[in-house]
Amino acid sequence: MKIAVIGNGHIGAGLGRAWAKAGHGVTFGSRDPGGEELRAMCQELGASAAPVAEAARGAEVVALAVPYGALDGVLQAAGDLAGKVVIDCTNAVEAGMRLKYGGATSAAEELQKRLPGAKVFKSFNAQGAENLTDPVYGGVPATNFFCGDDAAGRAVVKRLVEDVGFDAVDAGPLSSARYVEPLMLLWVTASRALGTRDVAFKLLRR
C-alpha cells in the first residue's frame, strides 16, 4: 500500500518505520524533504521523502502525524485528499490538558467536515511513540482503537493498525472519536502517575 506519513516526529517516524518494515511504500511528507535527519531515516527504512502535496498525491492512505497546531498548514499544503483514507493521529489539546472538542463532536469529526471527500479515521492518538516500536507487553499486544465511517477504509486501517503490532479494535463510526480522543489524556495522566511511558491500553476479552 502507498502511504504518505505527514510529519516525521516521534509518532510519524514510528508509524513510517513500522509500515515500511511491513512492506508498504512509505513517503514522508515534509516541508523540508531534503533535511539531513529525514534523509538518513528514509535511507535506513527504504522510505522516501517529498513535499506534503507530492507525498499525498501519490498515496492511497495519508496519516496525519503532526502537532495539532500544524494541522491547518498541512491541510493547505496537502491539496485534495478526496477518495483517500486519512488517518487522524492528532490530539487537539489546549492549555491545561483540555480537549478542544468533546461531547457532541470531536477533532476527527471536525476534520471530516473540512475534508468531505476523504475517508477520515481516528487512530494512533493514544499511545507514546515507544509503543509504536514495541506494542507487545509480556506477550500481550496492546490495543489500538480505530473508528471511521467508510466500510472499505476500515479494513485498510485495521490492517495498518495490525501491521504496527497492535491488537486492532474497531470502535465504530467516526463519532466514536469523542471517546477515543480522551484516551490520550488518560494515557498521559496514568503515565505520569506511574512514572513510566511504558504503559498502554488493552481491551481484554474472554
Place this chain on the structure above:
Amino acid sequence: MKIAVIGNGHIGAGLGRAWAKAGHGVTFGSRDPGGEELRAMCQELGASAAPVAEAARGAEVVALAVPYGALDGVLQAAGDLAGKVVIDCTNAVEAGMRLKYGGATSAAEELQKRLPGAKVFKSFNAQGAENLTDPVYGGVPATNFFCGDDAAGRAVVKRLVEDVGFDAVDAGPLSSARYVEPLMLLWVTASRALGTRDVAFKLLRR
C-alpha cells in the same frame, strides 16, 4: 469499613456483593428498603438495607450507583455528605450517546461543586456489571481507574477497587474524570462491535 451503596441495580448490587464478601459492612440505601428482592439479597450477602439518609449517615464511604437521572433525588434524600468519601459511579449520558459534560468539566467535578465538603471520587463507571463479579480475564485483572482530590480518600478508594478484584490505577485529580468518564462509551461501543459484554479495559505496564 462502613459503606453505603446507594442503588441496588446491577452495578450497586455488584459492588455491594464484592465489598460484603471482602468483609466490609454494606448498607444499601434505597427508597424501598423493605422490598422483597433487596431483602433477599441482603440476607444472602450479610448486608442491610435502609432509607438513603440513614444508610449515608452511618457510612464512611457512599457509593452512588444510580442512573444519572436519579441523582438529584438521591442527593436531596441523602442529607449532608460532608467528610465522607463519595464514589461517583454514574454516567451522565444524554440521547445519542453524548456525555453531558466534557472538555473543561465532568460529571464528577459538577458533583463535587454540589457537595463541597465531601471527598468525591470517580470510579466504577466504565465496565459492565459482569466485570464486578469476575474482573479477571485469563489470569489478568482488568483495570479500574479512579480519580479524586483527597489524599486520605484515595487510599480508601484504591483498596475498595482492589477489593472488587480489579487492578486499581490512580488517574490523579478529580479533573481526570474528563478522561475517565468517556471510557464508558468506549466500553459500550467496543462491546457492541465485538458482540459481547465480556470486555474490560487494562492498563498494561512492563
